[in-house]
Amino acid sequence: xxxxxxxxxxxxxxxxxxxxxxxxxxxxxxxxxxxxxxxxxxxxxxxxxxxxxxxxxxxxxxxxxxxxxxxxxxxxxxxxxxxxxxxxxxxxxxxxxxxxxxxxxxxxxxxxxx
Amino acid sequence: xxxxxxxxxxxxxxxxxxxxxxxxxxxxxxxxxxxxxxxxxxxxxxxxxxxxxxxxxxxxxxxxxxxxxxxxxxxxxxxxxxxxxxxxxxxxxxxxxxxxxxxxxxxxxxx
Numbered sequence: 001x002x003x004x005x006x007x008x009x010x011x012x013x014x015x016x017x018x019x020x021x022x023x024x025x026x027x028x029x030x031x032x033x034x035x036x037x038x039x040x041x042x043x044x045x046x047x048x049x050x051x052x053x054x055x056x057x058x059x060x061x062x063x064x065x066x067x068x069x070x071x072x073x074x075x076x077x078x079x080x081x082x083x084x085x086x087x088x089x090x091x092x093x094x095x096x097x098x099x100x101x102x103x104x105x106x107x108x109x110x111x112x113x114x
Numbered sequence: 115x116x117x118x119x120x121x122x123x124x125x126x127x128x129x130x131x132x133x134x135x136x137x138x139x140x141x142x143x144x145x146x147x148x149x150x151x152x153x154x155x156x157x158x159x160x161x162x163x164x165x166x167x168x169x170x171x172x173x174x175x176x177x178x179x180x181x182x183x184x185x186x187x188x189x190x191x192x193x194x195x196x197x198x199x200x201x202x203x204x205x206x207x208x209x210x211x212x213x214x215x216x217x218x219x220x221x222x223x224x225x
Contacts, residue, residue, distance in 0.1 A: 032212050043118075043205055043216035044157075051212075090157065094212045100145050101170070102214060106156050 002027045002093050006105035014113045019063075019078040021108050023091035026072060032094035033074040034102065035065055039087045047089070050074065061085070086112045116140070118217035120206050126223045132194040135220045138187055139208030147214060148181055148191050149205040157205075163189065196224045 007022040025031060032051050036044040048059025055067040061084075065076045074091060088109045095101040119138040127133055139146050147162040161171040166183045174181070178197070183189040193200055201224050207214040 034213075036216075041218075041221075043218045044207075044214075045216070046213065049213065100164075100209055100212050101147075101159065101162060102212065104157050104159075 002031070002095055002103045004091050004093050004103055004105035006089075006091050006108050008108055009106065010109045010111060012111040012113060013081045015083055016080050019076070019081045019085065019110065021076040021089050021091075021110065023065075023074045023076065023105060024072055025074060025091070025093045027093055033065075033067060034092040034094075035059065035063070035074075035076050036090045036092065037087050038090065038107075044090060047076070081110075081112050083112050083114065086110055118206055118208050118215055120204075120217035120220050122220060123218065124221045124223075126225065127196060128225050129197055130195045132192065133196045133200075133222060133224075135191040135204050135206075135222070137189045137191070137206030137217060139189070139206070140210075140215055141187065143208035143210045143215070144186075145209040145214075146183060146189050147207040147209070148189070149207065150202045151205060151219070152202045160191070198224045200224050 003026045005024045034049045035047040037047045038044045048057045050057045050067045058064045063078045065074050067074050088107045090107045091105040092102040121136045144165050148160040150158045160173045161181045163183045181191045203219045203221050205216050205219045207216045
């Protein structure tokens with residue numbers, strides 16, 4: 001069965017510092033992987049996705065993630081944090097079996113220190 | 115293009131009352147998902163539909179919860195009777211394939 005683990009419920013970085021949010025998954029089928037972002041009092045918005053092809057995926061707002069099959073990871077990075085990046089970030093993997101359900105991680109709240 | 119539209123955005127009601135949450139998916143999408151988000155349990159999938167047919171309702175907490183999708187452009191999630199522990203943010207999402215698009219949610223408070 002598919003599952004997603006996000007390491008760290010809260011991550012705090014200084015403005016301008018590297019952002020690294022960790023996501024590990026397990027999947028019995030080739031995975032489709034997603035990162036979503038949720039700003040306060042809003043719904044979840046797609047940040048980036050991996051389906052097939054290039055393993056380094058670029059998303060909105062300067063974020064990118066790399067699919068590493070050998071490590072079953074899909075970590076999210078951004079070279080330089082901005083105050084506006086403060087939000088909660090969710091990693092998800094497709095459930096497989098063509099039912100389009102997503103299996104969600106517990107979320108990581110990113111805190112940006114001035 | 116209009117996204118997923120949920121109504122109401124906020125609902126405050128007393129326990130025991132019936133609550134109905136509404137969702138209009140993106141036109142052409144054939145999957146619709148209802149989620150609940152709380153601090154304690156995070157994001158939980160309650161039920162999802164494919165082509166208006168419920169596929170998996172195993173996440174529905176109990177019989178007080180019911181969901182319908184009478185046509186491709188409308189779905190409801192009903193709680194009857196409501197209880198304080200139902201207080202949460204309820205999201206609707208729709209998709210054509212694996213990419214889910216979320217509404218802004220309904221913040222429900224049961225007093």
